[in-house]
Amino acid sequence: MGCGRVGAALASMLDQDGHDVTVLDTRAEAFRRLPPEFSGKRHVGNGIDQDILARIGVGQADAFVAVTQGDNRNVMATQMAKHLFGVSRALCRIYDPIREEIYRGLGLETISPTLVGARLLKETLDRQPAPAGQES
Amino acid sequence: MPVDGSQASLDALALSCSLARKTKNTIYAVYVIEVARTMPLDAEMTAEAERGEQVLSRAERIAESLDYEVSGELLQARDIGDAIVDEAVERGVSTIVLGVGHQETLAEFELGETAQYVLKNAPCQVMLLRSAIEE
Amino acid sequence: MYAIVVGGGKVGYYLARELIQGNNEVLVIEKDGAKCERIAQDLGDVVLKGDGCEAATMEVAGFGRADMVIAVTGDDEDNLVSCQVAKVKFAVPRTIARINNPKNEAIFRKLGIDTTVSATAAILSQIEQELPEHPLMRLLTFKGGGLEIVEVKVPPASAVVGRRIRDVLLPQQSIIVLLVGQDGTPRVPTSDTTIQAEDEVLAVTPTENEETLRNILTSPPGGSEPGSSDPGYGRPGPAGPYEPYR
Numbered sequence: 144m145g146c147g148r149v150g151a152a153l154a155s156m157l158d159q160d161g162h163d164v165t166v167l168d169t170r171a172e173a174f175r176r177l178p179p180e181f182s183g184k185r186h187v188g189n190g191i192d193q194d195i196l197a198r199i200g201v202g203q204a205d206a207f208v209a210v211t212q213g214d215n216r217n218v219m220a221t222q223m224a225k226h227l228f229g230v231s232r233a234l235c236r237i238y239d240p241i242r243e244e245i246y247r248g249l250g251l252e253t254i255s256p257t258l259v260g261a262r263l264l265k266e267t268l269d270r271q272p273a274p275a276g277q278e279s
Numbered sequence: 280m281p282v283d284g285s286q287a288s289l290d291a292l293a294l295s296c297s298l299a300r301k302t303k304n305t306i307y308a309v310y311v312i313e314v315a316r317t318m319p320l321d322a323e324m325t326a327e328a329e330r331g332e333q334v335l336s337r338a339e340r341i342a343e344s345l346d347y348e349v350s351g352e353l354l355q356a357r358d359i360g361d362a363i364v365d366e367a368v369e370r371g372v373s374t375i376v377l378g379v380g381h382q383e384t385l386a387e388f389e390l391g392e393t394a395q396y397v398l399k400n401a402p403c404q405v406m407l408l409r410s411a412i413e414e
Numbered sequence: 415m416y417a418i419v420v421g422g423g424k425v426g427y428y429l430a431r432e433l434i435q436g437n438n439e440v441l442v443i444e445k446d447g448a449k450c451e452r453i454a455q456d457l458g459d460v461v462l463k464g465d466g467c468e469a470a471t472m473e474v475a476g477f478g479r480a481d482m483v484i485a486v487t488g489d490d491e492d493n494l495v496s497c498q499v500a501k502v503k504f505a506v507p508r509t510i511a512r513i514n515n516p517k518n519e520a521i522f523r524k525l526g527i528d529t530t531v532s533a534t535a536a537i538l539s540q541i542e543q544e545l546p547e548h549p550l551m552r553l554l555t556f557k558g559g560g561l562e563i564v565e566v567k568v569p570p571a572s573a574v575v576g577r578r579i580r581d582v583l584l585p586q587q588s589i590i591v592l593l594v595g596q597d598g599t600p601r602v603p604t605s606d607t608t609i610q611a612e613d614e615v616l617a618v619t620p621t622e623n624e625e626t627l628r629n630i631l632t633s634p635p636g637g638s639e640p641g642s643s644d645p646g647y648g649r650p651g652p653a654g655p656y657e658p659y660r
Contacts, residue, residue, distance in 0.1 A: 215491040226524050241469035316476035361459045
């Protein structure tokens, strides 16, 4: 759910690995981010509408990932996938670290790009700098 | 006449006293305790109230030294600017005298939120006294 | 009661106004600066500009001591998250969410939101029930006649507790039609019926005497509140609330 840069890249990776992938976005233009060879399904619709989730077959999915720009939309859709449709793996991007912690506590698999990004930057800083001329 | 204990506010108080001496107007010195929303508005704020009382008695002493009398008032409110304007309206005052400080820093000078709010919302006349720049 | 309203649109605004009139401490959280200013102008310093789903804002707003959170933005996902975070992180005893898409009721309930409502009126009736005492509730207004049926809860300190209906000076054209005791037993009153503490009094009254009636039934002995010296006052009780009106 959410065909932004992250959503499109993830869908494409899963597709290449041979999974059956469906992408959902509220705007059809978003699908231009998918590579031409993408073989999965594309649906236009709102992911926090349970009728739409039912129609695109969330009930049969093994995993659901919400990566729209809205933390709250992601949280709501993921909870619907988990609690209404019984999807066993429900992943959710939440920018706000505090909200992320709360929803992890409530049993969602959550990722906060804010925290992950900051942590990566710090780890890179902590590492010894590469000798001149060898940076990648 | 809001006082927060800063030099600027006490200077402004002295100014009001010398101005009011001629006109025989009453001066209210108001100290506002800002209460965070995490607490009820009528929460007991002992430390802050003590400080407020100290500031008010300093204000009274300054007024006395200028041969004038002020009546002090301690308020609790969510927002200082809002409380000052409300109090001014309630007492029907003719003028609010505000003192603002100015520290020389690298940042650009900006009028504080409270002063901005009072200038924008007070129905009465507002006098602003900016202190000399602190080095 | 401290009630936090998330969302300062029309619903939030009117809701806040009602709650303030009911003597509750109220805070509205709204993202939009212009809406905040309008609310502050009309209702006073009861608004905080910010995102009512963001834990940092919620902390500052005092969610930790809120008795009730009512999320009434136009977006169901925001209302859901406000209420969930209020419950999980701040242990708010009661959360109410406005639902814009009625299909969402099931998921909201499943996720632990105490109450969901889809219209302003329904939100208000929920809150009235939550309040420890609701001084006067308008049950029905008759068109044209200016009459209405109201419900008033008699507080234990009220001057009318222990008095017979015939001894209570009701405003003109106001009659008590039913008393409901604390245990829920209704009593059809006669002029000899005694009013008890915590009784729910159902009365018919002209709209303009509503305030007076409320004062009489709720004020403690030794004078009613200021402002109750309504001209509608003044018929002695024994003439009876049951005398037919002409």
